Amino acid sequence: xxxxxxxxxxxxxxxxxxxxxxxxxxxxxxxxxxxxxxxxxxxxxxxxxxxxxxxxxxxxxxxxxxxxxxxxxxxxxxxxxxxxxxxxxxxxxxxxxxxxxxxxxxxxxxxxxxxxxxxxxxxxxxxxxxxxxxxxxxxxxxxxxxxxxxxxxxxxxxxxxxxxxxxxxxxxxxxxxxxxxxxxxxxxxxxxxxxxxxxxxxxxxxxxxxxxxxxxxxxxxxxxxxxxxxxxxxxxxxxxxxxxxxxxxxxxxxxxxxxxxxxxxxxxxxxxxxxxxxxxxxxxxxxxxxxxxxxxxxxxxxxxxxxxxxxxxxxxxxxxxxx
Amino acid sequence: xxxxxxxxxxxxxxxxxxxxxxxxxxxxxxxxxxxxxxxxxxxxxxxxxxxxxxxxxxxxxxxxxxxxxxxxxxxxxxxxxxxxxxxxxxxxxxxxxxxxxxxxxxxxxxxxxxxxxxxxxxxxxxxxxxxxxxxxxxxxxxxxxxxxxxxxxxxxxxxxxxxxxxxxxxxxxxxxxxxxxxxxxxxxxxxxxxxxxxxxxxxxxxxxxxxxxxxxxxxxxxxxxxxxxxxxxxxxxxxxxxxxxxxxxxxxxxxxxxxxx
Amino acid sequence: xxxxxxxxxxxxxxxxxxxxxxxxxxxxxxxxxxxxxxxxxxxxxxxxxxxxxxxxxxxxxxxxxxxxxxxxxxxxxxxxxxxxxxxxxxxxxxxxxxxxxxxxxxxxxxxxxxxxxxxxxxxxxxxxxxxxxxxxxxxxxxxxxxxxxxxxxxxxxxxxxxxxxxxxxxxxxxxxxxxxxxxxxxxxxxxxxxxxxxxxxxxxxxxxxxxxxxxxxxxxxxxxxxxxxxxxxxxxxxxxxxxxxxxxxxxxxxxxxxxxxxxxxxxxxxxxxxxxxxxxxxxxxx
Numbered sequence: 117x118x119x120x121x122x123x124x125x126x127x128x129x130x131x132x133x134x135x136x137x138x139x140x141x142x143x144x145x146x147x148x149x150x151x152x153x154x155x156x157x158x159x160x161x162x163x164x165x166x167x168x169x170x171x172x173x174x175x176x177x178x179x180x181x182x183x184x185x186x187x188x189x190x191x192x193x194x195x196x197x198x199x200x201x202x203x204x205x206x207x208x209x210x211x212x213x214x215x216x217x218x219x220x221x222x223x224x225x226x227x228x229x230x231x232x233x234x235x236x237x238x239x240x241x242x243x244x245x246x247x248x249x250x251x252x253x254x255x256x257x258x259x260x261x262x263x264x265x266x267x268x269x270x271x272x273x274x275x276x277x278x279x280x281x282x283x284x285x286x287x288x289x290x291x292x293x294x295x296x297x298x299x300x301x302x303x304x305x306x307x308x309x310x311x312x313x314x315x316x317x318x319x320x321x322x323x324x325x326x327x328x329x330x331x332x333x334x335x336x337x338x339x340x341x342x343x344x345x346x347x348x349x350x351x352x353x354x355x356x357x358x359x360x361x362x363x364x365x366x367x368x369x370x371x372x373x374x375x376x377x378x379x380x381x382x383x384x385x386x387x388x389x390x391x392x393x394x395x396x397x398x399x400x401x402x403x404x405x406x407x408x409x410x411x412x413x414x415x416x417x418x419x420x421x422x423x424x425x426x427x428x429x430x431x432x433x434x435x436x437x438x439x
Numbered sequence: 440x441x442x443x444x445x446x447x448x449x450x451x452x453x454x455x456x457x458x459x460x461x462x463x464x465x466x467x468x469x470x471x472x473x474x475x476x477x478x479x480x481x482x483x484x485x486x487x488x489x490x491x492x493x494x495x496x497x498x499x500x501x502x503x504x505x506x507x508x509x510x511x512x513x514x515x516x517x518x519x520x521x522x523x524x525x526x527x528x529x530x531x532x533x534x535x536x537x538x539x540x541x542x543x544x545x546x547x548x549x550x551x552x553x554x555x556x557x558x559x560x561x562x563x564x565x566x567x568x569x570x571x572x573x574x575x576x577x578x579x580x581x582x583x584x585x586x587x588x589x590x591x592x593x594x595x596x597x598x599x600x601x602x603x604x605x606x607x608x609x610x611x612x613x614x615x616x617x618x619x620x621x622x623x624x625x626x627x628x629x630x631x632x633x634x635x636x637x638x639x640x641x642x643x644x645x646x647x648x649x650x651x652x653x654x655x656x657x658x659x660x661x662x663x664x665x666x667x668x669x670x671x672x673x674x675x676x677x678x679x680x681x682x683x684x685x686x687x688x689x690x691x692x693x694x695x696x697x698x699x700x
Numbered sequence: 701x702x703x704x705x706x707x708x709x710x711x712x713x714x715x716x717x718x719x720x721x722x723x724x725x726x727x728x729x730x731x732x733x734x735x736x737x738x739x740x741x742x743x744x745x746x747x748x749x750x751x752x753x754x755x756x757x758x759x760x761x762x763x764x765x766x767x768x769x770x771x772x773x774x775x776x777x778x779x780x781x782x783x784x785x786x787x788x789x790x791x792x793x794x795x796x797x798x799x800x801x802x803x804x805x806x807x808x809x810x811x812x813x814x815x816x817x818x819x820x821x822x823x824x825x826x827x828x829x830x831x832x833x834x835x836x837x838x839x840x841x842x843x844x845x846x847x848x849x850x851x852x853x854x855x856x857x858x859x860x861x862x863x864x865x866x867x868x869x870x871x872x873x874x875x876x877x878x879x880x881x882x883x884x885x886x887x888x889x890x891x892x893x894x895x896x897x898x899x900x901x902x903x904x905x906x907x908x909x910x911x912x913x914x915x916x917x918x919x920x921x922x923x924x925x926x927x928x929x930x931x932x933x934x935x936x937x938x939x940x941x942x943x944x945x946x947x948x949x950x951x952x953x954x955x956x957x958x959x960x961x962x963x964x965x966x967x968x969x970x971x972x973x974x975x976x977x978x979x980x981x982x983x984x985x986x
Contacts, residue, residue, distance in 0.1 A: 146700065185542050185699055205445075205545035213543040219536040223461035232460060235453045236544035238445045284544075465899050471906040482914035487766075489924045490774045490787065614750030621753045628765035638769045 134161050136288050136319045137182055141191040144177045151177040153343035154191065159288075159321055164314055166337030167323040168330045168425060170435065174343040175323040176216055179292045182321065183213045196288065209237060212286030212318075216293045218277045220265045226276060227252060227261040234283040247283055254309065255279035271302030278309065289313065291322045295329060307332055327425035339425075339432060346432045351425055358431045359423035360385055362401035366394045366408065367417040376413060383407050388430055397427070445545055447553070454546070454554030455561070473566045476515035477573055480508055483633060496635060497667050501581075508579040509588070509661040510632035512570050516563050516592035517599055517653050518627065523559035524604040525619050532608065538698055548694035552687060556600045560593055567592035574664065582666025591663060591676075595656035598679040601686025608693035630654040631661075652682055732834025733841055736825070740842045754806075755850040759799045760857065766919065767791045782921050783952040789863040793946035794918030796854050797877050800847050801938055804881035805888045805909055807843040809901045812892035815839070816983060823984065832981040836973070840885055847881035848874075865951035873948040876965075880941035883965045886972025893979030912938045917946075940964045 137159040144152040152174040159165045167175040180186035181193060184200035184207040193200060195207050221229050227248050234244035252258045255275040260268065268276065274294070281289060294310070295303040310333060314320055324330050330337055331351045339346045339354070347354055364384070368376055377389045384398035398404050401420030408415065429435070445453065462469065484504035491503045531537040538551050567589055574580050603619075610616070630653040639645040648654050655675040662668050727735070771787035784790035815822040815835075825835050855870045864870045891904065915925070916938040922930040933939050944961035947953045 183543060185539075187699060205547060208543060209545045211543075215539070215543070217536075219540045219543075221457075221461075221537060221540060222535060224457075228460055232453075232457045233540070233544065235456065236445075236450075236541060236546050238449055238453075238545065281543075465902075468899060468902045468906075471903060474906060475910055478911050478914050482919055483766075486915070486920035486924050487770070487774075490776050490780065490920060492776070494773065612750075614747065617750045617753040620758060624758050624761050628761055629769075633765060634770045634773060638772060 135159065135194075136161055136196060137165075137321070138194045139178075139191065140193075142178070142181065142188060142193055143190045144174070144181060144186065145189045151343055152181075152189075155338075155340075155343075155345050157338065157345075159319060161319055162314075162317055163335040164310070164320040164322065164333050166330045166334035167321070167340055168325070168327065168334075168337050168429070169323075169340035170325055170429075172342075173340040175340055176292055178340075179290055179321070179323055183211060183290055184208050209284065210287050212281035212284065212289040214278050214281045214289070214291045214294060216296070216323075218273045220273060220277060220280070222265045224265070225261070226257060226263050226265060226268070229265060229276060230280055230283055233280050237284040239284065244283070247285075251279040251282055254282070256305070271298050271305070274298060274302070274306065275309070278306070282313070286318065288319045288321065291320065293323055293325070295324070295326065303329070327429065330425050339429060341429075341433045347428065354425060354428050355423050359427040360397040361399045361423060362397075363421055363423055363427060364396040364398060364401040364404040364408075365419040365421065366396065366415040367392060368394070368413075368415050379411065379413065380404075380408060386431075395427070395430075397423070445550070447550065450546055450550035451554055451557060454541075454550065455558055458554070458558045469562070472519070472562070473569045475518075476511040476566075476570055480504065480511050480573070480577075483507055484511070497665070501665070502579075504577070505579045505581065505665065506635075506661070507633060508574045508577075509664040510630075510657050512567060512574070512588060512592060512664070513595055513653065513656040513660040514627050514630070514632050515570065516567055516595040517656060518623070519563045519566060520559055520596040520599040521603055521619070521623055523562070524555070524600040525607050525610075525616065528555060528604050528607045529610055529613070529616075532697075538694065542698055548698065549691050552601075552604065552690040552694060555604060556597060556687070559600045560596050563596040564589065564593055580664050582664065582668075584663045584666050584668050588660050588663040591656070591659050594676065594679045594683070595653075595659075598652060598656075598683040598686065601683045601690060603686075605686050605689030605693055608690070608697055626651060626653045630657050632657055652679065655679060726831070727829055727834060729833070729837060732830055733838045735828075735830065736834065736838035739821075739825075740838060744842070744845075751846070755803060755846065756853050759795055759850075759854050762795050763788070763792060763858065767795075780921070782946060783950050784946075786863075788861070789950065790921075790946070791919060792858055792863045793873065793949040794916075794942045796851055796873070797880050797941040797945045798913045798916070798918045798938065799854060800851050800877040800881040801884045801941070802909060802913065803847050803850055804843055804885035805904070807846055808839075808885045808888040809892055809904060810898065812839070812889055813895065813898055813901075816893065816980075817898075822980070826984055832984055833977045836889065836977050836980055840882065840889065840973070840976075843885045844878060844882060847885075848878050851877045851881075864949050869948045869951055873945045876941065876944050876948065876962075879962075879965045879969065880938070880945075883937060883941070883968040883972060886969050886976050888972075890972055890975035890979045893976065893983045912936055917942045937964065937968055 135158055137157060139155060139157040141154045141156065142152060143150065143154050155174075155178065157165075157178075167173075167178060169175050177186065181188055181200065182195055184195060184204040187201060196210055198207050200207055221232070224232060230248035230251055231244050234247060235241070239247070249258075252261055255272075255278065257272060257276060257279070260272065265273065265276070274297075278291070278294065281291075291310070295306055298306065307329075310320060310322075320333075322329075322333055324333075334351060336348070336350055337354070338348045347358065349357065366376075366380070373389050373391075373394055377387050377394055380394065380396055381387050383404045384396035386397040388395040388397075396404050405418055405420065408418075484507040488503035488507070493500060494503045494506060495501075496506050538548075541551055542548070571580070571585065571588060574585075629648060630651060631648065632653075636645055636648055636654070639648055655678045659672055659675040659679075662672050767788035771791070774787040778785050781787065781790040822835055826832065852874060855874055858864075859870065888904070892901075895901075915933055916922070916936050917933060918938075922933040922939065924930075925933055934943075940961040944958055944965075947958060
């Protein structure tokens with residue numbers, strides 16, 4: 117892959133710095149609405165990089181700019197060392213894009229979706245056929261090769277979209293909410309496939325509003341909220357920096373949480389009131405539970421767990437990720 | 440391993456191949472698509488024509504069918520281009536999100552516009568050629584100039600596809616298509632397709648009709664199949680060329696604005 | 701859910717009671733339609749603008765182009781126009797009957813497939829006490845309203861132009877064209893419930909609607925087709941509608957022929973209705 121592209125100054129730059137994507141004060145506006153309000157991002161070769169945030173945080177707008185289909189409003193953006201404003205087709209030739217909603221060609225059957233998409237990249241027919249067969253195997257869709265796209269299940273469509281985004285053997289793969297709408301089993305199949313790509317040396321950029329997905333997949337991530345980056349680091353670093361080791365979850369009767377929050381406020385570093393439960397942040401959850409019972413409070417259900425990125429997000433923004 | 444971005448012709452052939460692949464299973468639609476103008480020719484040209492005892496065109500008596508046939512030739516190129524560049528493009532743009540997929544690859548909006556228009560013209564060209572053969576078989580072709588009627592229909596198709604595809608990008612829902620009917624039907628019926636432009640008298644109305652694009656296409660085809668070609672025919676050609684180029688510019692601009700946001 | 705509930709205490713606590721949905725058992729035909737009236741009225745309010753041109757304006761363009769302007773070149777004896785004194789008077793009844801057919805088919809092709817395949821509204825309706833029969837009936841009533849309103853406007857607009865021989869002729873013709881609409885609506889509804897791929901509608905229009913419109917005596921007397929082909933044209937359902945409408949508008953009614961025309965149209969409507977219900981029942985239980 118590198119032989120043919122090394123002459124290209126953009127690639128030389130990217131190889132030299134090891135940076136696949138560089139953004140400085142990147143902004144995107146739609147009319148008066150500012151979706152991305154000045155973010156700095158560096159994605160390194162070979163890593164899995166995540167954008168974590170709720171719907172409307174500006175993740176998809178950022179991804180579309182990186183995919184070289186959405187002009188930058190202001191700031192600097194380099195993808196594979198190239199400028200998307202002038203080198204769109206050259207950048208896209210080396211990207212794989214898996215958009216948030218499956219944009220499969222419903223008029224084509226499964227294998228033709230791969231084959232013809234490959235042709236859009238100028239890949240010769242024989243290679244397209246070969247890769248289409250390989251990717252069907254990769255996506256566990258070989259027996260569906262001739263099926264209509266509309267007859268596929270949601271998970272199959274998602275796998276096909278991802279397989280399609282690999283037809284040009286991209287160096288950089290963009291996945292916008294890859295597992296939204298999938299059942300738990302299908303998510304795990306997909307994660308496994310993404311790990312295999314990472315091992316093959318593909319750089320992955322993932323957006324998600326699932327904290328477990330971000331924790332599972334990402335080497336490094338940024339937490340986005342309202343068009344800005346709220347924090348940056350590895351999942352472990354973020355949790356260590358912004359949350360406690362454990363969380364005690366307490367569920368009481370309908371409408372009782374607000375009142376009880378005061379009675380347990382001193383038990384942890386912090387207490388969050390959610391509509392259906394209380395979260396007490398502490399380094400020893402079991403100890404908190406014991407004290408709750410000592411005070412004569414009787415929660416309907418309790419749970420002690422490790423802090424997650426969800427808690428980081430709650431801490432940083434005061435809101436839940438999934439609403 | 441690196442892929443150089445596609446050349447414009449490479450892109451054109453790939454998009455055409457994609458359309459061909461999806462259209463293969465609709466061969467019945469393809470075959471029957473050519474029937475509509477033939478039905479009109481038989482119904483209006485022959486059936487209604489039997490009620491018209493004498494008909495003069497350009498100072499000479501001709502069968503009414505020979506008058507209607509070139510009108511149908513032009514109108515069918517117009518109708519085909521309109522359907523392709525409105526309904527089909529709207530569906531691909533808004534529902535199938537086909538152009539979004541294509542733009543994730545090295546293809547550009549210019550490639551997409553050219554690809555769609557050329558595809559429509561390939562189909563339209565086959566229909567026009569078939570219709571010309573029907574006219575020939577029915578003895579409705581009166582001049583060797585008729586050979587040029589085929590490129591003339593392609594020109595009509597190009598001009599309308601480009602402009603209509605541009606206008607389609609302004610539509611927001613299928614309900615807007617009623618407005619297309621509002622433009623299409625009067626053009627189809629009043630562009631001297633079924634009766635000479637004299638029917639509008641000598642006033643403003645006639646000048647308005649003569650300034651509409653389908654009228655230019657109809658008279659161009661009629662001049663070619665009846666052999667009444669003059670240097671004035673070039674006005675129609677120039678009109679349609681300019682219209683098509685404007686349409687192409689509009690489509691690119693609009694697709695850039697819609698899809699690259 | 702009872703909206704008049706005055707806060708009865710139920711097993712679910714305070715608030716409206718659950719489990720008191722009215723009327724168990726199969727609905728009557730009228731009940732079935734009444735319960736969907738609000739749905740169709742809402743749908744109509746949302747979409748009527750999209751159909752104004754094709755429903756009300758398009759046929760008048762045809763009248764103007766063919767009847768008035770092309771008609772200016774036609775000057776023949778009324779005997780060659782089935783008794784019409786002008787080509788305009790000849791073509792108007794044919795155009796209104798054809799328009800009824802076109803509208804009815806338009807409302808029972810893509811919209812029916814949409815109810816099954818794209819929007820799946822029929823499935824949602826079937827999850828209530830409504831049955832396939834009720835769904836078909838309500839949809840057909842909607843089509844009837846569309847056809848009736850469009851054709852009434854068409855006939856009213858043309859009334860002042862001296863194309864009708866009597867005042868009662870077009871009134872009777874109105875009911876005939878509505879019947880024409882229902883004959884095609886029921887049959888095409890049945891076809892649509894049995895199709896999987898909407899591409900087939902292209903064939904319905906190209907091989908059905910277009911040739912029927914052009915060769916069923918709307919634009920020229922079927923006698924012009926010659927002995928054999930005119931017999932074929934008279935076997936086409938639309939011809940019965942066109943012929944009966946024209947006899948009424950021109951006051952040239954021939955009793956036995958009219959009876960045949962009515963019988964054919966009613967028979968098709970009844971058979972099509974049963975076929976449509978059967979088709980939807982089978983399709984929705986797949």
